[in-house]
Amino acid sequence: MSSPVQVPYQSFVKIDLESSSSRYMQIANQLINAIQRGFLISGTKLPGTRSMASILGEHRKTIVAAYDELDAQGWVEVIPNKGTFVLSEKKSKKNRFSPISNNQLAQYPKETGYSFEKTNLLDNPFDYANCELIFNDGTPDVRLNQMDQLSRVYSSNIKRKNNQKKFGYYNQEGSEYFKENLSNYLNLSRGLHISKNNLLITRSTEMSVYIISQILLRPLDSVVVASLSYFSVNMIFQKSGARIFQVPIDDEGIDVEAVRTLCMKQPIRMLYLTPHHHYPTTVTLSAQRRIDLLALSSEYGFVILEDDYDYDFHYDKSAVLPLASSDTEGMVIYVGSFGKSLAPGFRTGFVVAPENVMREMRKYLGIIDRQGDVLMEQVLGEMIEEGEIHRHLKKSLKIYQQRRDEFASLLKNELGDYVDFKIPTGGLAIWTEWDSSINLMKLAAMCQKNQLFIPRTLLYQSRSVTAMRLGFGHLNEEEMRESVEVVKKVLR
Incomplete structure (x- = not known):
């Protein structure tokens, strides 16, 4: 003790x-x-x-x-x-008695003595299981992270005397050094034209969207999302009191004409989309639809919230530049995550927006995350400046591309009678469409009994769709084969 x-x-x-x-x-x-x-x-x-x-x-x-x-x-x-x-009761050899009755024994109350508003909107959608194999919606493999190098850079930064004074006070503005390097990195990799004044550093994409919704959305505002969209972001919109309208998606991304029809019927405050690899279907928004959406946003005055959650992961050709790179009217707010290929503790979220709305965002960030994480930001800034981020990403992309091809081959050869899919140009997941006669919840339950866990957040089943978003990035070749074999066994 x-x-x-x-x-x-x-x-x-x-x-x-x-x-x-x-x-x-x-x-x-x-x-x-x-x-x-x-x-x-x-x-x-x-x-x-x-x-x-x-x-x-x-x-x-x-x-x-x-x-x-x-x-x-x-x-x-x-x-x-x-x-x-x-002593514990089991170890005590003596007959004890309690001089305090049950009524006198103080206990922490089980419930509050006051009423409060409860919500089902924010119920945790995630579930977990202790299985040997797990599918997720597309996350990197932590085993590929260069932990020795990361720990070395982290340790050297915390020991530097000129850095220590930065850690002794609250800093909601974040590391200026990191923001300068990140703005340069985004300009080069995404075709943006920003300075550090256009950046807000957050803990995650969800925190970014929460701050944006607090500033831009009011109860009963209309927000447009794709008919299949990221559930966590939808939960944030609903909690803000917004009304969510869904529009169809196809092989070219979100249906622009459906958005136009909604705009003609009522005021639209915001459009949320993931154009690089749509979540969950992984399709890329076509160039023509990008142009049309920017024009539509300017015409009807709605905000485009562009979530580029996995921009760094593209394989077959150069990545399509985000809408924010072509925005000249100040209608696009660009959010994403940086360092996704690194260990989870080294990742951060960011927002790119014009300076006037950025000033309001910093006020909210100062309330919910006053201290920030300047040390981690210093480390990331150094890794950008020294080119370590680029080298690590270039090396890991080759491995993830091999895993994508291997996983696609396994799905085709072993499950081709049950599933249909298109090989994505990027990202760490494959959108798989299944025979409509298959009950995906029952399939997942049976797989779990065979040590393969498929979270319910990966399952999409309704009258019109029977699909799963299956991540491959975190699985090596042997784990992929074992996982597919479990699914095959259950289906048979």
Whole structure:
């Protein structure tokens, strides 16, 4: 056990000077109460009598008498030359009795004494299982991360004297060094024309969308999303009070004419889309539809919230530049995540927007994330400046492309009678469409019994669609084969 002095005894041992009970019995009874409530767990070493007397401001003889009472009742064990230790009920050899009735025993309340608003909108959609194999919606393989190099850069930054002063105060603005390097990186890789003043650094894409929704959305505002869209973002929109309207998607991305029809019927405040690889179907928004959406946004005055969640992962050709790179009217807010190919603790979210709305975003960020993470941002900025991010991404992309091709081959050869799909040009997942006679929930349940976990957030089944978004990035070749074999076995 840790040092007994660290336990806040004075917080739960209080002497009532007006009580008819003696001081040592009050101390003994309250220590028993602390043991019953779990404040003092089995094996805890109580302070010596002199130390406890100093802590409680009592005479040592009073503490000695209290410890003797605890020993007599079987709550503690006195070991010569070692100290006094709390006993569990199983270890106690003495018949104990509790001087405190059940009514007197203090317990933390199970429910509040006040009412509050409850919501089902934010119920956790994620589920977990302890299986040997897991499908997800497309995440990198942490085993490919260069942890030695990351830890070296992190350690060197925290040891530098000129950095230490930066960590001693709250900094909601983030690292200026990181924002300068990130803005340069985004300009080069995504064709943007921004400065550090157009950047907001957040913890995640979800935090970015939350801040944006707080500023731009009001109750009953209309937000347009694709008929299949990212559920977490939809939850944020709904919680803000917005009305969500869905429009169809096809092989060229979101249906622009359907968006136009909605605009003609009612005011639209925002359009949310993932044009690079649509979530969850992975299709890329065509060039013509990008032009049409920008024109439509300018004509009807709605905000385009562009989520580029996996821009860095493209294989077959150069990535299509985001809508934000062609926005001249200030209608696009661009959000994404940086360092997705790195370990989770080294990733960060960001928002790109004109400076006037950026000033409002920083106010909200200052409330929900005042301290920021300047150290991690310094590390990322250094990795950008030294080219480590580019080298690591270039190396890992070759591996992910091989895994994509291997996974596609397995799906075609082993499950071709049940599933149809198109090989995506990028990303870490494949959108698979299944025979409509297959119950995907039952399929997932049976796979789980065979040590393959398929979360319900990957399943899309209705009258019009029977599909799964299956991530391959986190699986090596052997794990892919085993996972596909489990599905094949269950289907047969």
